[in-house]
Amino acid sequence: MSSDKTVYKTKATKSVRLGLRMNHPSKQAGCNRLSITVPSNDWRIPNQTISVSVRDAKTIQRFLNDYLE
Numbered sequence: 001m002s003s004d005k006t007v008y009k010t011k012a013t014k015s016v017r018l019g020l021r022m023n024h025p026s027k028q029a030g031c032n033r034l035s036i037t038v039p040s041n042d043w044r045i046p047n048q049t050i051s052v053s054v055r056d057a058k059t060i061q062r063f064l065n066d067y068l069e
Helices: 054-067
Strands: 007-012 017-021 034-036 048-053
Touching: 034 054, 048 054
Parallel strands: none
Antiparallel strands: 007 017, 017 034, 034 048
16 A cells, blocks of 8 residues: 555444544645544434544543553
8 A cells, every 4th residue: 555545444333433544645734633423313413523633642542541441
């Protein structure tokens, strides 16, 4: 696989959807993103999504690895 291709990875459970976008062609700082979406079962409330850079996601990962047992 060429490093110029955008990579999309997704994982879904009953309560959350995770998405990872890497190697975006824009090559701008922060363009590699992790998104976490919590779907809503209520038509009046939209899905809730947070999007963070991969750098921030790695910081969150280290925090969770340190404090969740």
